[in-house]
Amino acid sequence: MTDLIGYLLDALSDEERRQVEAELAHRPELREELRQLREKLLPSMAIDDAIAPPSDLADRTIRAARDPVATLGALSSWGTSGSWRLVDVALVGGMLLVVGCLLLPALASMRGDEGRLTCARHLQQIGVAIESYHAIEGGQLPALATDGPLNHAGVLAMLLQARELIPDVRLLVCPMADSAVIYVPRVAEYLATPTDSLLRHLQAREMGGSYGYTLGYVDERGHHAPALGDSYAALVSDRPARRDESVASSISPNHFAMGQNILFADGHVGWLTEARLGKDELFRNDEGEVAAGQGPRDNAIGTSESVPFPQAK
Secondary structure, eight states: OHHHHHHTTTTOOHHHHHHHHHHHHOOHHHHHHHHHHHHHHHHGGGGGGGGOOTTHHHHHHHHHHHHHHHHHHHHHHHHHTTOOOHHHHHHHHHHHHHHHHHHHHHHHHHHHHEEEEEEEHHHHHHHHHHHHHHHHTTTTOOOOSSTTTSSSTTHHHHHHHHHOOOGGGGGGGGSSSSSSOOOOOHHHHHHHHHHTTTHHHHHHHHHHTTTEOOOEEEEETTTEOOOOTTTOEEEEEEEOOOSSSSOOOSOOOOGGGEEEEEEEEOOOOEESSSEOHHHOOOOOOTTTSSSSSBBBTTTTTOOOOOOSSSGGO
């Protein structure tokens, strides 16, 4: 029996192949049988314009698997050769999307951590300036007046600057604040500005930078700044939200409202994810007001323009 299947699949030796071809030349019925077998077993052979895979496809696939980085780098050459296809664009776009999804949260987290640490260093340097003021003034801290032009929280920053204890006013700006506007006037300039003018309002608002400052406390002897060395009393922190800002949280708007750095009266800086010190609110006194506390353990941080006795305005 003639091995037509072996002949179709090119599985015969040279001698066997010559024998089959000789029989095909003399037997029409055998040629018809071969044609039927070809159509049933190998239908793709009837397609004359079939596209053959590239001869180096296997080698290229192996190289890509061994060195994916080099393969990605080769993508840039596709566009110059004019061989970009829709599938190529989709592949590159998908890869970039995956890389972006992986990297963007990490980059945002790194930026937030770096900004928080820089902010803490700024507060530490402000703490050094306050300690220096304390030494220069014979044990006194910059205290707010109970009334008059020097009775708002940001005066602390202006007094430190007046003693040249703040080497760079940019220390008064948190890198994670939504605004870097700051203007610290000289004391004489500030006092000479008309009380009801827009400039006076802006000076009071901006002299403290992006930080908030203690409003002190009152007792039977009067109004006082927190005692230096108190590890519980807050002196300076990331500023609270202002009344004209639509902020749902009580947390500082700095640092994307995720928390605030606080400079304590003993010189250390801490990070709080809530605007509370234990049971006490950081930005309000025990009566729930942005005002001076009602004792040494009651302290509130106010924005630069906040005053310790708002009811007296």
